[in-house]
Amino acid sequence: MSETAEHTDHHIDVKQFHPRxxxxxxxxxxxxxxRSAMDGLxxxxxxxxxxxxxxxxxxxxANIRMRALANLPDLxxxxxxxxxxxxxxxxxxxxxxxACRIVRDxxxxxxxxxxxxxxxxxxxxxxxxHYLQEQDIEALESDLGEYIVQLADExxxxxxxxxxxxxxxxxxxxxxxxxxxxxxxxxxxxxASARLQLREKFMNADVGVSGVNFAVAETGTLxxxxxxxxxxxxxxxxxxxxxxxxxxxxxPTMEDLTGxxxxxxxxxxxxxxxxxxxxxxxxRKAEELDGPEEVHLVLVDNGRSSIYQDDELLDTLRCIxxxxxxxxxxxxxxVGGHAYGTTYPGPIGKILMPHLIGLDxxxxxxxxxxxxxxxxxVCPVKIPIPDLLVRLRQESVDGDKLHPAKVRGHGAKRSTMxxxxxxxxxxxxxxPGFYRFGTGAASKLRALQPASAGAWTDYxxxxxxxxxxxxxxxxxxxx
Amino acid sequence: xxxxxxxxxxxxxRTGGELTVPECDFSVLQRPDWSTxxxxxxxxxxxxxxxxxxxxxxxDNWMNRLAEILATRxxxxxxxxxxxxxxxxxxxxxxxxxxxxxxxxEPVHSWKGHLFNEVDASITSTRGGIAExxxxxLWPTVDEPRLMSLVPPVHIAILKASELYTTFHEAMKAQxxxxxxxxxxxxxxxxxKTADIEQTLAYGVHGPKELIVLVIE
Ligand code: SF4
Numbered sequence: 001m002s003e004t005a006e007h008t009d010h011h012i013d014v015k016q017f018h019p020r021x022x023x024x025x026x027x028x029x030x031x032x033x034x035r036s037a038m039d040g041l042x043x044x045x046x047x048x049x050x051x052x053x054x055x056x057x058x059x060x061x062a063n064i065r066m067r068a069l070a071n072l073p074d075l076x077x078x079x080x081x082x083x084x085x086x087x088x089x090x091x092x093x094x095x096x097x098x099a100c101r102i103v104r105d106x107x108x109x110x111x112x113x114x115x116x117x118x119x120x121x122x123x124x125x126x127x128x129x130h131y132l133q134e135q136d137i138e139a140l141e142s143d144l145g146e147y148i149v150q151l152a153d154e155x156x157x158x159x160x161x162x163x164x165x166x167x168x169x170x171x172x173x174x175x176x177x178x179x180x181x182x183x184x185x186x187x188x189x190x191x192a193s194a195r196l197q198l199r200e201k202f203m204n205a206d207v208g209v210s211g212v213n214f215a216v217a218e219t220g221t222l223x224x225x226x227x228x229x230x231x232x233x234x235x236x237x238x239x240x241x242x243x244x245x246x247x248x249x250x251x252p253t254m255e256d257l258t259g260x261x262x263x264x265x266x267x268x269x270x271x272x273x274x275x276x277x278x279x280x281x282x283x284r285k286a287e288e289l290d291g292p293e294e295v296h297l298v299l300v301d302n303g304r305s306s307i308y309q310d311d312e313l314l315d316t317l318r319c320i321x322x323x324x325x326x327x328x329x330x331x332x333x334x335v336g337g338h339a340y341g342t343t344y345p346g347p348i349g350k351i352l353m354p355h356l357i358g359l360d361x362x363x364x365x366x367x368x369x370x371x372x373x374x375x376x377x378v379c380p381v382k383i384p385i386p387d388l389l390v391r392l393r394q395e396s397v398d399g400d401k402l403h404p405a406k407v408r409g410h411g412a413k414r415s416t417m418x419x420x421x422x423x424x425x426x427x428x429x430x431x432p433g434f435y436r437f438g439t440g441a442a443s444k445l446r447a448l449q450p451a452s453a454g455a456w457t458d459y460x461x462x463x464x465x466x467x468x469x470x471x472x473x474x475x476x477x478x479x
Numbered sequence: 480x481x482x483x484x485x486x487x488x489x490x491x492x493r494t495g496g497e498l499t500v501p502e503c504d505f506s507v508l509q510r511p512d513w514s515t516x517x518x519x520x521x522x523x524x525x526x527x528x529x530x531x532x533x534x535x536x537x538x539d540n541w542m543n544r545l546a547e548i549l550a551t552r553x554x555x556x557x558x559x560x561x562x563x564x565x566x567x568x569x570x571x572x573x574x575x576x577x578x579x580x581x582x583x584x585e586p587v588h589s590w591k592g593h594l595f596n597e598v599d600a601s602i603t604s605t606r607g608g609i610a611e612x613x614x615x616x617l618w619p620t621v622d623e624p625r626l627m628s629l630v631p632p633v634h635i636a637i638l639k640a641s642e643l644y645t646t647f648h649e650a651m652k653a654q655x656x657x658x659x660x661x662x663x664x665x666x667x668x669x670x671x672k673t674a675d676i677e678q679t680l681a682y683g684v685h686g687p688k689e690l691i692v693l694v695i696e
Contacts, residue, residue: 033677040678056507063501070498073490086662092483144684145675161675168677191673191681198685203595219660229629229671229686236625236663237587247486254657258508258648269674272525273612273647276686277666284662289624290587291663301486311495 012341014357017364020339030165030336037164041327044270045378061263062382065318068251072308075217075250076299082220086282088295096126099300103128103209103242104135106296110240112137112206116198118224118234119143120211121159121321122244122300124343125356128209139209142198142230144191151178157337159344160268160323165336198230208234208292212245213320214260215297218253222297224278225264232276241292243280247299248308248317260320263380267322303356310406312391316351318381323348325375325385331368340365347375351388358409359396366392439469508648510611518610518643519694525613529669530682531690541693542569545635546576548691549600554578558594558601558631560623565604565637583624594626600633607642608692609650614668615692616650618661625663634687636667640696 024030049057068075080090093099099122107115115137117123129150132139141150145162149155152174156162163171168185175181181193210231214223222243224231235241251260265271284291307313326332326346337345342353342362350369354362366389375385394403397418398411405411428434446465453462468476480488513521523533536544549557556579559566570580581598603623606616615636619625628634644650647666651657671686682688 037678053507060503060505060507063503066498066501067503070500073487076487076490092481092486094482094485098482142685143675144673148675161678163675164678166677168679171676187676187679188681190676191684195684199595202685203591218657221660227671228673228684230684232625232629232665233685236629239588247490254651254660255505255648256503258646258651259503259505261647262508273614273666273668275529275667275669275672277614277668279660279664280662281660281664282662285621287621288662289583289585289621290626291619291624299486301482301489305486305489308490309494311498314495314498 014341014353014361015364017339017341017368020341021335021368024335024339029167031334033165033167034333034336037158037161038327038333041269041323045267045324045327046270048266048270048272057259057263058380058382060259061320061380062318064251064256064259065320065381068256069248069308069314069317071252072248072250075252076247078217078252079215079220079250080299082217083222083282083297084220086220088220088222088282088297091296091298093298093300093302095302096300099126099244099298099302100128100131102298103244104132104137106240106242106294107132107135107137107207110206110294112240114201114205115139115207115209116201116205116234116238117141117143117146118208118210118231119146119162119226120209120244121156121343122211122246122302123209124156125302126244126300128244140198140201140205142202142234143226143228144194144230147194147198148174151175155338155343157345158323158326159321159348165338202233202237205238207240207242208236208238209242209244210234212243212249212297213264214257215245215250216252216254216257217250220281221254222280223257224276224280225261225274226278227271227275229276231278235278235280236291239292240294240296241280241283242296242298244298244300247301247304248319264320264322267324267378267380306408307352307355313355313388313407315383316355316388318383319348319352320381321348322380324378324380328374328378330370330372330374335368340368347385347389351383351385351392354392354395354407354409359392359407360409360412362409363396363412366390366396436469436471440472443467443469443472505648508646510645513610513645515640515643518645519640519696521610522608522613522638522643522692522694525611526669526690526692529613530672530680531613531669531692533692533694535696536693538695541637541695542572542574542577544693545569545602546574548635549578550576552600552633552689554599554633556581556597556599557635558583558598558627560603560627562622563604565602569602583627587624587626594630598631600635601627601631602635602637603628605636605638605642606654607644607650608638609645609647609666610643611646612666612668614647614666616654616664617667618664620661628667629686632683632687633689633691634667634670635691635693637693637695640694643694 129139148163157165283295332346350365395405395410396413398414561584670690673684
């Protein structure tokens, strides 16, 4: 844990959100790619829930996740016990660096040179690919979207559709430049050529690394939701499978899966179910003919246990990573996923990332929202995202005595000037004489009021103080 | 202190208040009890909506249908289980309108290249299906290993209409999954697909390009 980070830091400066957002807004290609994708996803989601009692279903989703979180430490121990009985080796990592080292050590022990990867946002959090490359282990993404993003040396711009920021033409050019395929706008051809290249890799990879959507404690079962079959390939073809997951992903019972799965796929892509729902409970048995000989699970904390401390922030951990909040976010749709500069973009990123990177680094994230409330309305597990954004805004200016700030890096946006103005404001409102004097003086000096008030008046007219205060007018009316 | 202890201790000593454990009411997932015919209809509709095929057969004619399906695709061979009754009856049928039958009876590493490059189609049994979502339940076994339903470009599955459940919830309860799971289990609800290139659907990205279900009524 205390070993120094061996990582080269690949993070872009999260604080530079505003210039990146500006650039994105002025980029018609980004605007168009996101707009059309998000429109499609929103209408598909709506259609998929037709005929459902969605509110009751979302209540169930929220309750399943809350029940799991309420017993989190016990469930993690139960999961570990069951998986160990099933022959899976369980590892624990306090942060991303430790998780990377665990993966490296498993690879080194097997003398592994190549790793094939299924989609895993936690491994993005860990920056596992770069880490393994530095250790001379090739790590190749196999989810088509992730594969495209990796070829382009970019990061995913959406947690479900990593390459959503690119159109077919751009992808065709990229595949042509990097892998020599013909230029083509035929998606089937492009997909088929990727299949060919990746099949070779699946056959020869030494280790498969995947994420986990749900981990069931009662049976020791790791679940993976996917359409492509790359998750199945990654977890069955190589002789060793390493699953990485956040500690919050555990649920107590198999039954819980039914509620969460019904919500996840419909919320994410508007599918009633994905093509494959994998349930992995152990390595191959001696008499079995295929499947990995070794299965590992790496449980990653990376800031989650801090979120767990606070009753309100805890709701963040209910997330099942469906992406619906970003699909419905007016800010995300306009600036795209890369503007945020974080592993998780959009509303979930705004409430999760400040805990992972600190609120000083992520100071602009909670304010990158109009608080329109769409995210909270669609969230399948009813996370009150707008409330959490307000809470994090308070934390970033250190709130007040009633709400002591807790999040790492809190107070980064606090300005002494602003704090003093509010103090004065509070004091004035508590002293009637000064209040009358102050408002009266302000009305008299209204001509001196500046016409612009920074960014606020860029797109709005500044409100003007009335010539007379309310008190004065009431007095004139003899009341 | 190990990382395991560090994490568990932080979770156990949380600073917030006592967490309440809410009740979970799964009744919202229940559907009216469909008849077998209704389930088959729904299953067929769902599978077809995701580019899969359903053929309604009987115990007597499924092999004819299978032969036709394989012939139209020009399949050179068909991967079958070692001992399952489907495999037994195919092998005992002595038909000459079926392609070469390949038997999965060796550990995969001894014939991986062949499996990945030379096998045209496979046939497996199922542990039932789910009408609501159009899903097949598979628990790969020693006899029908995992890769049978994944690597060949055409996967043919046999589903008994009587083993079609209405919902995932019902199937799981009826088969008592919480008592313990096999090393690998899965739901398959169509051929492998992706929409990662500009939301355009393409099939067979990593797994089978075609999923064909023979429903035995
Ligand atoms: S916060 Fe809610 S809507 Fe957003 S990804 Fe998580 S579960 Fe989905």
